[in-house]
Amino acid sequence: MNQLVEVINQDVVVQTGNLVVTKTLIGQAEDLAAEHEAFNTNYVIGGRQALYSLLGKIAALVEQFDAAVDKDELLEIVRTQLQEQYGIKTQHNTSDITVLVRYITRADRKTAHVYARAIETARANQIAPAHFAGYLEQAGGVERIRANGVECIDNAVSKPSLQEKLDLTRKYLNARREFPIATVAVNAKQAVNFGGASNLNVLVCSEHEGRYYVLAKLSADEALEKKLVEALAQQLPDDLKQVHKNVDRFYTKAMKKRSQNTLKALIKKRPAVAAGMLRVNRIRSLALAKSNTQSI
Numbered sequence: 001m002n003q004l005v006e007v008i009n010q011d012v013v014v015q016t017g018n019l020v021v022t023k024t025l026i027g028q029a030e031d032l033a034a035e036h037e038a039f040n041t042n043y044v045i046g047g048r049q050a051l052y053s054l055l056g057k058i059a060a061l062v063e064q065f066d067a068a069v070d071k072d073e074l075l076e077i078v079r080t081q082l083q084e085q086y087g088i089k090t091q092h093n094t095s096d097i098t099v100l101v102r103y104i105t106r107a108d109r110k111t112a113h114v115y116a117r118a119i120e121t122a123r124a125n126q127i128a129p130a131h132f133a134g135y136l137e138q139a140g141g142v143e144r145i146r147a148n149g150v151e152c153i154d155n156a157v158s159k160p161s162l163q164e165k166l167d168l169t170r171k172y173l174n175a176r177r178e179f180p181i182a183t184v185a186v187n188a189k190q191a192v193n194f195g196g197a198s199n200l201n202v203l204v205c206s207e208h209e210g211r212y213y214v215l216a217k218l219s220a221d222e223a224l225e226k227k228l229v230e231a232l233a234q235q236l237p238d239d240l241k242q243v244h245k246n247v248d249r250f251y252t253k254a255m256k257k258r259s260q261n262t263l264k265a266l267i268k269k270r271p272a273v274a275a276g277m278l279r280v281n282r283i284r285s286l287a288l289a290k291s292n293t294q295s296i
Helices: 002-067 069-088 096-105 109-124 127-138 142-150 162-176 188-194 223-234 241-269 271-295
Strands: 199-206 213-218
Touching: 002 096, 002 109, 002 127, 069 096, 069 162, 069 223, 069 241, 096 109, 096 162, 109 127, 109 142, 109 162, 127 213, 162 223, 162 241
Parallel strands: none
Antiparallel strands: 199 213
């Protein structure tokens, strides 16, 4: 009888010991679950929301760049600083949004493309920067937007975004300022009737036997200018590879002419300043040639 009681007592101890161990393991699991929840709230969700907020601010800055009269010159400065200060070289066909994203985030090419794609998609859907973070949450995040945007049929070139066409159109129009298709001289009296100068104007013309007759001028406000650029962009083909090459080549030629004209005007008005600029340019050219020789 005593032996039986002893065996029963031993069994209770063993069972009790197992019960304690089991409760301890469950407790550890619950502690880790609470730790994971805190991590997910503070770092994963919080970090994602912080990222979306930052991308929304970048999207707002992109709109300011688009509205700037000297947009192309500003972006050229950004590209130069990316390469000279951070060793990040961008291609000629890199979108303006991607250039700005890389400049602000210093992210690698793949990450910058993902962020830029999210901004481009939001803009194409006319999402205001203030609602950008909420839009990304509903869309499933930046990676989901990027994945949804990759649509290739039979290994064909993916359809370009409207924003890419808009950027290319604006770049072309900026270059065309140096090589206009035609010019119209307006005397002082006509200038009064035409109104003040603006960044983009619409000339209402009538055509007869190949000759265009200017009837009136309409200054394009921001809304009308956007519609005009969109109408021109819609005429571009979906395969922009050759268009990019042609526009880039034309833009480089135009910027060279603009620099030469600016220097000529400066020589005429302020020869001493122009001479200093020429010396600086020569020094930069020599340094660049020396650097290229050493790298070879």
